[in-house]
Amino acid sequence: xxxxxxxxxxxxxxxxxxxxxxxxxxxxxxxxxxxxxxxxxxxxxxxxxxxxxxxxxxxxxxxxxxxxxxxxxxxxxxxxxxxxxxxxxxxxxxxxxxxxxxxxxxxxxxxxxxxxxxxxxxxxxxxxxxxxxxxxxxxxxxxxxxxxxxxxxxxx
Numbered sequence: 730x731x732x733x734x735x736x737x738x739x740x741x742x743x744x745x746x747x748x749x750x751x752x753x754x755x756x757x758x759x760x761x762x763x764x765x766x767x768x769x770x771x772x773x774x775x776x777x778x779x780x781x782x783x784x785x786x787x788x789x790x791x792x793x794x795x796x797x798x799x800x801x802x803x804x805x806x807x808x809x810x811x812x813x814x815x816x817x818x819x820x821x822x823x824x825x826x827x828x829x830x831x832x833x834x835x836x837x838x839x840x841x842x843x844x845x846x847x848x849x850x851x852x853x854x855x856x857x858x859x860x861x862x863x864x865x866x867x868x869x870x871x872x873x874x875x876x877x878x879x880x881x882x883x884x885x
Contacts, residue, residue, distance in 0.1 A: 780849040780859045789845040795838040797825050818856045822873050
C-alpha cells in the first residue's frame with residue numbers, strides 16, 4: 730500500500746493511505762453529481778403556479794422551435810400583435826410520454842409550420858402559455874392538455 734505524507738496545519742504529520750484519498754475524492758465527486766442531477770427535478774413546478782386554469786386563449790403564428798424533451802416540451806412561435814408587430818411566444822407542452830400517447834412525435838411540429846395554439850395563459854401576463862391544442866391550417870389537431878369541460882374555448 731502506498732502512503733502519502735500530508736501536512737496538518739504545519740504542526741503535526743499524519744499518513745493517509747492513497748486508496749483512502751481516492752475513495753474520499755470519488756465520494757465527493759459522486760455527491761456533487763447527485764446534487765447536479767437533482768437540481769432540474771427540484772425546479773419542476775405545478776401547473777397552477779404558472780397558468781390560469783379557467784381561461785383559454787388563442788395565438789396564431791409561425792413555429793420557430795419545437796423541443797420534445799422532459800420534463801416538458803417547448804413550442805416557440807412568432808405571432809403578430811394587434812398592430813402587426815412580431816411577438817415571441819413560448820408554449821409549454823406535457824411530457825413527451827403523455828404527448829406520444831396523444832399522437833405527437835418529435836416531428837409533429839417543425840420550424841416554419843403555421844399553427845394556431847389554444848392554451849392556458851401565464852399568470853404573469855407574459856407571452857407564455859400551456860398548450861391545450863395545436864391546430865394546423867388543414868384542420869389537423871394535436872391535443873396536448875386534457876380539456877376541462879367547464880372552461881370555455883378561447884375561440885369565442
